[in-house]
Amino acid sequence: MHTPRRVRDLGVVVGTLPPGALNAITDVPGVRVGQTTISGGDLNTGVTAILPDGYADGLPAAVAVGNGYGKLVGSTQVDELGVIETPILLTGTLSVFRVADAFLTWLLDRDPNATSLNPIVGETNDGHLSAIRRRPITPAHVHAALDSASPDLPAEGCVGAGTGTAALGFKAGIGTASRTLASLAAGVGTVGALVQSNFSGLLTVLGTPIPAQPLDADGNSCMIVVATDLPLDARQLGRLARRAIFALARVGSDYSPGGGDYAIAFTTNRTPGFADRDLRGPFQAVTESVEEALLNSLTMARTTTGHGGNSARAVPHDLIIERLRSAGVLR
Template sequence: MNLRVFVPLAALFLLGLSPSPSKEDTAPRKPRARELGITFGGQAGPLDAITDVPGVEVGQTTLVSGEGKLRVGKGPVRTGVTAVLPRGRARLAESVFAATYALNGNGEMTGTHWVNESGLLAGPLMLTNTNSVGVVRDAVVSWGVQHGAAWELALPVVAETYDGLLNDIDGFHVKAEHAVRAIDGARGGPVAEGNVGGGTGMICHGFKGGIGTASRRLPVSLGGYTLGVLVQCNYGSRSRFSVEGVPVGEEIKDLLPCHTGNEAPSSAFTKDLKPCAQRAEVTPRAVSEGLGSIIVLVATDAPLLPHQLGRIARRVPLAIGKMGGLGEDSSGDIFLAFSTQPAKPPAGSRVAEVGFLDNEHLNPLFEATVQATQEAILNALLAAETQTGADGVRVFALPHDRLTEALRKYGRLPPVR
């Protein structure tokens, strides 16, 4: 099988490989939310990404191959792995304070029992598809064994969303080496968004979704802290999709998923989709409302204790609700927040001296969480490209021009002069 594996270019050079340009590498970058004038309030960091939080690194492996009819075990393949390293690869086994929260638990994030019990997180945060949680989890454990961190990485955090509408998910195409490449290729700096890593085959509000990120930097008068968010966006109905209070889903009722094949798709979730050729005559049926999930990771350098990070994680649903999510029954909406402040006792001591922000000063971080999460979701949608996957199922990208037209209609953007 001709399987294309996309990893960060820097990682390829470190591995001694010469990357050949792909369509994804050579295509011009699409404007992000801020470049379209959509800010959701607040001041972004220089990269407007989770990597604005000092020390945080992100690596991604993207798997794309095949087209046409679904043949389990052969493809088409539209999936991958995303790794977020709270303290970077050099300090991967060093714990950070962390906490989790689930709005709706129809999903998986391994290792959360120990995170919430101890208030500590060690190792990378891994994102992939539903059926690949096990192999990615085992890969992280194996990485820990090989790097002298078997104890610290024994209970890794691996989260998932379901990409089986576009991807041969039952073919188990994610392998241990793909997870390892995401870890070893992790870097600071700009973060690729849209159809990349764990988000490669994801769908969000009936449009092509995927990986998105954003950040906020508080004014010096409020501590000057940085908070960053990364999402794997695969949730939500079209009809309730909203941006800055504008009912975008009602303004863009077309461009719903359809299929390009001669036969109806074989999946129970997509078998009723109409052919794309009939779009002018029949409005295609949307994928089941509420099907899917969203994983949200929140990072900050603010000195927060685990119970305070739990409060941060519990603000994430406010952003999802503003975008039109309900935490539907079939959705796994699971969130993790961590602080990069030092949490380890000095050598020879049993006592760690840590700081924590007074509760009365948490409100700006709550607001930053809501703002950055909304922007990260929209950035995922704006970066994603139209994708045709298994059984010819096609999911369309959110059109920038129609989004901004809707926002102008409701006075959220200034008119074109």
Template sequence: MTTARARLADVGIGPGAYPRGRHNTITDVPGVLVGHATVHTDRLHTGVTAIVPEALGAQRRWMPAALAVGNGFGKLVGATQLQELGAIETPILLTSTLSVYRVADALLGHMLARPGYEDTTTLNPVVGETNDGFLSDIRSRPLGEEHVEAAIAAAAKGPVEEGSVGAGSGTVALGFKGGIGTSSRRVPVGDAEFAVGAIVQSNFSGTLTIAGVPMPARDLVPGPAAETVGNSCMIVVATDAPLDARQLARVARRAVFAMRGVGADYAQGSGDYAIAFSVGAGSPPQDAELTPMFRAAMDAVEEALINSVLAATTQVHASGRVAHAIPLDAVRARLAAAGATA
């Protein structure tokens, strides 16, 4: 029995139309860093994940960005100004639903303490969330300044830890343990090649589908499937292509579309959001050149969602509630039986 966790590429599924990036993570986009602060105890499985554009600071106060709302049952702090101005002014943090306001306050404090912000009187922190209440004592609101500072300090280039870490520590997806997942693609836009990467916090219902092959939790895990609370998903897409806010909104909408490819049911109580931002510089490309970017973004998001499940580890709450990791041998067997892998 295989016990090591895996990613989509490890179970034999190719990248689609465009190649994966070097690490197949959102950090393949130059200047984008990711860090986690993770809490695992008998009653808490929660944390913070920080997506940090390295150049954002006193010399570059904002980057073009956009928001797409698939279903607005969520607590996305900073959403209206992000949508109105088409910009982010801070790192993007992901966390637990009832900790989102403490995390936002801590992010604001972090930014105001930075050199060059001494006279700042307005700032828009962006903090997204999903509900980890199935596996964590969410009402205790345990996250705050300590965890925000730790996640930002840990933000780095290169490989990104996935699964039951950071903001994904206690989340549940498609009947299995969910969590953090990431992926990237190299994509042509006009005469140049750029990176597009995605990172997700998965906590939604439906029937997992990988490469078109259904993977119902009721068939693959012992006992009952894990139940989502809040039923949501946060998606962040980054690129170094110099897209403007209007174009990034088009990318963000397609990022939400990608949830259907993995079997999301878009339930009534789901808070499904995608934020897209660009670290690039220069004139934006023509809209006619964006089709590859749209396709690559959807492929990266779909793979990131699957990675969030494949990489996650079984977590148990003191009450006895369990979210099982998907059994990888069963995944490989189903994919092979369906002819989805070579």
């Protein structure tokens, strides 16, 4: 029986910075995550919601695009103004617009005076395992994900927006991780990441290739959400978001031209005052967090058979351990 386990529980330690208490995006104070999962038969999809406290007043933010073959609703206004004014939602490709509409209803219900809102909704294509043309996401699914948001450790693997996704030849899904930083000029801070993995390439763990049979899947994309409480401005958050996309290479992404690689980074700290010369630590924190989140999205997933009998198998944990030991990486 395959038991999902986080990659750190397998003895695989990514990088040198310490993780937060949960090793999750919710280690950033004021950040919550909620998810709704549709699983079974031809439908394997869902919604993942990231809710930072204070979003309604605008939080500094930036978007980075590695490959733009995707749909990220609301991204141009984030680029223009350098803030987010709503939570961030993730789902399957053809459900983006239904999710955005239901999301807007949820936002309007909470702000009776609003005449302009910028809901942010990202996606990857889960059509290999889910009947994507059915667009099964309803307002109830969207509202449940938002209303259930919690500061606890988010579920990973085959949940929420990652229910039907696959990456690097194996079943993937949602993953998260974090890093803490001390002795910074601006004080102690946390960087956390949550990913929706759905991209091609050769799985690589701590520099060691893990072979897999290629999947005949439509999706070759990844959505990355980075949160921090460091006092960064929008330009500096853009630099963090770009490093988040760079981190895809650390796990073996081939950056396929048929996919969309997006990162959105925000801070819950509205008091900018961080010098660019001090960004080395945050850069390391974001690349380590994203790398570990991507690996968690795989090791926490279960083998799934879905639409049309298509399947994606979970990466065997013993295969990872064997390969790392053979490479002298893992004792």
